Amino acid sequence: MAGHKYKGYTNDGKPLKIAFDVDGNDTPEAVTPQHDVEPAVRHTGLGKGLSFISFGSGSSGNCAYLGTPRGGILIDAGIREPVKYHRKKKNPERQDVPTLDQAFDVLERNGVYPDMIKGVLLTHAHQDHMRCLYAAVSRCHCSVYCTMGVMGQMLQRCRISSRIRDHHVSIFKEIPFRILDMEITAFETSHDVKSVGFSIEYEGERFVVATDMGIITERAAHYMSRANHLMIECNYDYKMLIEGHYTQMLKDRVSGEKGHLDNKVAAQFVADNYHDGLQYVFMCHLSKDNNTEAIALQTMRQALEARGLSVGDGSNAAFQSNRNVQICVLPRYNVSDFYILA
Numbered sequence: 341m342a343g344h345k346y347k348g349y350t351n352d353g354k355p356l357k358i359a360f361d362v363d364g365n366d367t368p369e370a371v372t373p374q375h376d377v378e379p380a381v382r383h384t385g386l387g388k389g390l391s392f393i394s395f396g397s398g399s400s401g402n403c404a405y406l407g408t409p410r411g412g413i414l415i416d417a418g419i420r421e422p423v424k425y426h427r428k429k430k431n432p433e434r435q436d437v438p439t440l441d442q443a444f445d446v447l448e449r450n451g452v453y454p455d456m457i458k459g460v461l462l463t464h465a466h467q468d469h470m471r472c473l474y475a476a477v478s479r480c481h482c483s484v485y486c487t488m489g490v491m492g493q494m495l496q497r498c499r500i501s502s503r504i505r506d507h508h509v510s511i512f513k514e515i516p517f518r519i520l521d522m523e524i525t526a527f528e529t530s531h532d533v534k535s536v537g538f539s540i541e542y543e544g545e546r547f548v549v550a551t552d553m554g555i556i557t558e559r560a561a562h563y564m565s566r567a568n569h570l571m572i573e574c575n576y577d578y579k580m581l582i583e584g585h586y587t588q589m590l591k592d593r594v595s596g597e598k599g600h601l602d603n604k605v606a607a608q609f610v611a612d613n614y615h616d617g618l619q620y621v622f623m624c625h626l627s628k629d630n631n632t633e634a635i636a637l638q639t640m641r642q643a644l645e646a647r648g649l650s651v652g653d654g655s656n657a658a659f660q661s662n663r664n665v666q667i668c669v670l671p672r673y674n675v676s677d678f679y680i681l682a
Contacts, residue, residue, distance in 0.1 A: 389682020390542055390569070393446070395419050397624040398672035401437035402469050402551070404571070405447060408542050410520050411456035414476060415538065415549055416463055419443060421472040436673045440472045440479070443675075450678050454480045459509070459519045461526075462486035464535035464552060465494035474500055477507040485509050485517070487526065489534035514559070527563050529553040532598040539563040545682065547571070551625050554599040556609055565613040569681050571670070572610065574623040574640070575600035576630035584630055600625070603636050607643035614647060614665065620654065620681065621667045633669045640667050654679075 391412070394404040401419040406412055420439040438446075444454060457480040463469055473494075477484050484507050486494075491508055494500060511517055513536060516525045521543075526536040530553050537550040537560060548567035550560060564570060581591055594600050610621055623636050641651050644665060652660035654668030654677075670676050 389680060390545055390547055391450075391452075392547070392569070392622075392679045392681055393450070394622070394624070394670040394676040395443040395446070396437040396673060396675075397670035398626060398628065399468050400628075400673060401471060402625065403440075403443060403472075404549075404670075405443075405452065405457070406522075406540060406547055407452060407456070408521055411458055412452065413519055413522070413540075414457060414460045414480075416469040417460050417473040417476040418467065418469040418471045421475045438675060440475055444479070446675055446678075458482050460484045461524065461538050461549075462490055462494075463529075463537065463549065464531060464533050465490055465498055466533065466552070467498060469552075470494060470498065470500065474504050474507075477504070483507050483509045485511050485519070485524070487511055487513065487534065487536060490536070493533055525563065527559050528557070529560055530555050530557055530597055532593070537563065539566070545569070547681070553601055554595075554597040556601070556605065561609070561613070564609070565615075568617050569620040569622070570610065570618065571622040571624050572606050573601040573625045574603045574606045574631070574636045574669075575625050576602060576627045577632075577635050577639075578602050578604065580635075581627075581630040586629070594627075594630070600627070603631065603639040604643075607640045610640065611643035611647050611649075614644065614649060618665050620679070621665060623667065623669045626669060626672055628672065636669055637667065 388409060391407050392404065396403055396419050402416045403419045404415045406415060419437045422439060422441050447453070459482050460473060460476055462473065462484055473484060484504065486508070488510050491505070494504070495502060511526050513526050513528050516523050518524070523541045525539045527539065529535045529537045529550065535552055537548065540547045545568045546566055547569045548564050549571045550564050551571065551573040553560065553573060556564065564572070576594060578595070581594060586594070595602070606623070621640065623640060626633065626636055644651050649664040650662070652663035652666040654666040
């Protein structure tokens with residue numbers, strides 16, 4: 341089975357530089373979708389900085405909002421479409437993530453309205469990242485920003501209206517572009533389709549999205565290591581994967597260089613590249629079968645604490661205000677808390 345690596349480190353099922361103490365026999369906990377639960381707001385009002393919320397993170401669907409006081413963007417649009425867009429009753433959309441309508445209801449309760457969303461950033465053309473893309477851009481009257489390669493694969497491989505091309509703004513890897521008062525740079529990631537991450541800068545703060553990657557390449561590491569707020573894939577626990585029920589072919593795909601990221605590799609990267617400006621680590625895209633929230637958090641916490649860093653749980657409770665960094669897992673099925681990142 342191929343191992344994960346970055347900057348010379350490999351992971352073949354053995355610990356990397358840090359001795360992790362994680363029970364690989366833990367099993368994923370049952371999750372009951374609670375899409376109608378209003379998320380907690382970490383600070384009063386939208387504030388003056390970046391605001392962030394996730395509406396699902398995993399193979400069932402991925403979508404998040406990032407914005408400033410002027411408005412914002414969606415990052416991917418892979419949650420359920422509104423009911424009116426369902427075409428095949430014999431193949432209904434997944435019922436374990438929110439609908440786009442529910443996502444917009446949550447945003448409006450937090451002061452963000454559809455006309456404030458000025459674009460959708462698309463990382464790659466897998467259904468769990470673009471299932472409701474056409475519905476989202478139609479509702480917001482905005483554009484989808486992706487590379488020509490991602491757009492081409494979406495039109496060739498995915499069930500989506502060809503009219504999505506009317507909303508397309510072509511972007512290029514490592515050439516910055518602007519939406520509202522955010523400067524955005526796409527960078528290539530290592531996945532089994534054409535895929536990018538995003539570095540989003542606002543008033544000197546960088547929010548970096550790095551999901552669906554088998555390895556952390558040198559160029560991806562360049563942007564990820566400069567983040568103040570890092571959304572990083574922690575897809576699987578290696579022990580759970582190799583001892584799990586997946587076929588060997590699927591195990592090889594997940595763990596390969598074009599697959600997904602191991603908890604330990606993600607944690608090792610964050611620990612090795614920690615800097616004083618890093619405030620939040622949002623752990624995303626956890627596997628339902630090969631990971632648990634507890635294992636992912638423990639792995640990340642141990643890596644950071646091995647560097648002598650104090651770690652908070654993202655709640656911004658008063659007693660945690662002096663922690664070096666906050667870490668939290670984005671819910672697989674449910675809406676996350678609403679974070680004001682300044």
